[in-house]
Amino acid sequence: MKKRFFALIGVLFFMAAGSGLYAQQITKFGVVDTAKVYNAYFRNSAPVRNYEKKKAEFQEEINKYTDELQKLQLKKLEYEKADNDAQAQRVQAEISKKSEFLVEYTNAKNIELESIQKSLQSSDAFYKKLYESLAKIAESGGYSMILSLQQANAILWYSSSVDITEQVIADLGL
Numbered sequence: 001m002k003k004r005f006f007a008l009i010g011v012l013f014f015m016a017a018g019s020g021l022y023a024q025q026i027t028k029f030g031v032v033d034t035a036k037v038y039n040a041y042f043r044n045s046a047p048v049r050n051y052e053k054k055k056a057e058f059q060e061e062i063n064k065y066t067d068e069l070q071k072l073q074l075k076k077l078e079y080e081k082a083d084n085d086a087q088a089q090r091v092q093a094e095i096s097k098k099s100e101f102l103v104e105y106t107n108a109k110n111i112e113l114e115s116i117q118k119s120l121q122s123s124d125a126f127y128k129k130l131y132e133s134l135a136k137i138a139e140s141g142g143y144s145m146i147l148s149l150q151q152a153n154a155i156l157w158y159s160s161s162v163d164i165t166e167q168v169i170a171d172l173g174l
Contacts, residue, residue, distance in 0.1 A: 030143040036169070041169075043174075076095065
């Protein structure tokens with residue numbers, strides 16, 4: 001009976017010790033702001049500079065066409081004040097034609113810019129480097145999981161001590 005009692009105590013001791021060790025194993029999570037990493041990665045890249053250049057060129061063209069329309073509006077007003085209805089109607093027709101062109105031009109250029117932006121955002125090279133960097137940092141830092149801040153509905157709270165965004169940016173050499 002005494003042997004069973006000591007055996008039971010021994011088993012309970014090992015179970016308690018084992019559960020104590022198990023309780024010591026804490027899952028470590030990392031959080032990364034992928035939007036911040038994306039912006040840092042592409043900030044100085046040639047494709048983004050080209051996108052920004054095109055955007056500025058398109059805006060310059062739109063401003064030029066808008067200025068032309070404003071000058072035509074002033075010209076039309078002058079003709080109307082001078083009671084020159086024929087010329088005012090001719091200028092109005094030109095205004096209508098150029099206004100339609102400007103709307104079509106703006107829509108086409110916006111579609112082109114959106115297409116360029118989408119291709120930048122879905123860069124396979126970027127995501128490959130990002131995932132390689134995340135895996136390296138997670139493995140070396142002992143993280144069990146890395147969460148993205150962009151899916152904030154899945155994160156109720158996090159400590160800034162688990163935010164590895166700056167490490168990822170540094171690892172990518174940005």
